[in-house]
């Protein structure tokens with residue numbers, strides 16, 4: 214739902230690296246292509262029509278040299294023989310030839326159009342499947358891979374893989390058909406000339422294999438480097454201010470140059486390798502062509518062959534060589550396509566979250582309808598409509614978790630957040646606070662223990678039902694390209710079940726959130742108010758403004774569970790107070806998990822959980838914890854010393870009195 218950005222760059226771990234490797238061995242080249250054709254699966258009738266049209270086109274083209282030959286013979290006989298010129302026969306042949314040209318044109322054109330549109334549709338579907346799959350991949354897989362590589366798989370590799378579909382389905386079979394039929398015809402017309410013409414075939418095939426073998430490693434390097442370069446540029450753009458601040462342009466520039474050089478080298482080598490094929494095959498064919506012309510001419514002089522037949526042989530041999538050239542060029546293309554098909558396959562065959570298969574709990578997972586009913590009843594909330602009656606209770610029960618099996622992050626964490634209450638998690642850096650929120654959002658399964666929402670294990674609820682109840686605001690607010698209004702309304706979409714009927718409801722939620730979020734003043738100061746465009750990095754807004762907009766978006770969602778992870782860290786104390794007051798008003802409808810380093814903020818929560826080194830060391834209200842004089846109390850005293858600001862005494866606890874947030 215509204216926001217689920219994580220605030221920390223991914224740290225690859227042993228476990229995640231293993232998870233990122235979807236298969237031990239890369240799929241075989243043939244395997245990838247067969248797999249790709251299965252994915253593309255053009256409709257049978259369309260395939261049949263395209264094949265029939267292509268076959269007719271090829272047959273028409275093959276017949277034309279024979280008709281040319283017949284026309285030549287009629288003219289030669291009519292001009293030099295005793296009989297007068299058979300004009301009607303000549304015009305008939307010319308008419309047949311002209312009709313054939315038109316028919317070939319129509320067949321080739323309609324075949325090309327039908328095939329192109331069918332492939333474009335199939336690619337559209339394939340790209341959509343890859344995109345949808347990305348959302349179902351376990352987070353570990355996404356965290357461990359490079360973003361550039363993933364982007365390449367979704368865009369460039371998907372496109373490149375599908376460029377081989379047309380050649381596999383149509384060009385290659387029609388080229389084979391041309392070569393076979395032309396060879397047979399050549400043998401019928403003149404076995405000697407046919408044998409000479411065929412010399413080119415094995416030579417071209419051997420050349421194609423040798424060239425493709427040389428090109429393949431360069432193609433692989435080209436694709437891998439393109440992916441790394443894309444990732445590097447993306448990273449450079451998103452961190453451009455930091456890069457400038459540290460004067461690190463030369464460092465990133467050097468890395469860019471290095472990758473650019475590598476890409477240039479691999480592209481040049483791949484093109485050098487595959488570029489030699491066409492001229493080599495053409496040279497072989499030219500030699501064969503000259504030989505045919507000489508031998509055919511001698512046969513005509515000796516009267517062993519008519520002039521028309523010799524002409525037909527030469528034209529047929531041209532068709533033979535162009536068919537073979539196409540087949541030779543097909544091989545490197547297949548190589549490049551198969552590399553890309555393998556990459557796309559890797560994504561689509563990566564095992565998904567358990568959640569999308571069977572529940573870890575086996576058979577006791579509720580049906581979708583049950584979950585919906587629970588959501589409407591308020592059991593798992595109803596973020597989008599605010600239909601829930603009672604915010605849920607959340608129970609962390611002996612939760613263990615590790616990103617990397619060697620390094621436990623959470624150990625036996627247990628605490629309960631009462632319905633409609635606010636629990637603040639405090640603890641040192643790296644103690645596991647954000648990790649707790651990620652587990653609650655079902656981004657990772659727990660290694661031990663349970664997390665329950667109103668008594669139901671979230672693994673039983675399923676990922677989507679669990680998250681549908683939540684709104685999350687992190688310390689690094691995520692805004693998408695659009696207007697401020699769209700960014701806030703993202704949290705309050707119309708009811709999916711009745712979108713038309715709920716437009717007013719969504720508007721009302723948006724208005725309410727604007728008032729509650731206290732963003733009115735800020736929005737009024739923006740050039741176009743609510744319609745101010747927000748760029749990708751929201752550079753035109755301050756960090757505090759961005760946070761305020763994301764908090765407002767979360768409010769517009771009217772969630773039954775609200776997760777605030779250092780959500781107001783960039784806001785000034787007055788703005789923070791306003792946000793806290795607004796969040797306080799949500800309290801009766803929302804169960805809140807609040808992560809903060811500001812103890813003054815934590816002090817106002819109903820319950821404070823102190824986390825140290827992945828373990829709960831203290832739980833209680835601000836007053837309880839001060840009275841216990843443990844770690845929390847010591848931190849409060851240290852805060853007073855360092856900040857000069859009192860967090861609050863036991864008697865003045867904000868737990869019951871103040872706003873939360």
Ligand SMILES: Nc1ncnc2c1ncn2[C@@H]1O[C@H](COP(=O)(O)OP(=O)(O)OP(=O)(O)O)[C@@H](O)[C@H]1O
Nearest residue numbers: 223224226616622641642643644645646647648649
């Ligand atoms: N995606 C990840 N992969 C591997 N290790 C991670 C990942 N995210 C966090 N960690 C590690 O888990 C531990 C707990 O991190 P977490 O973000 O939960 O701490 P935190 O208490 O929220 O810290 P902070 O107060 O700095 O935000 C840290 O040691 C961190 O390095």
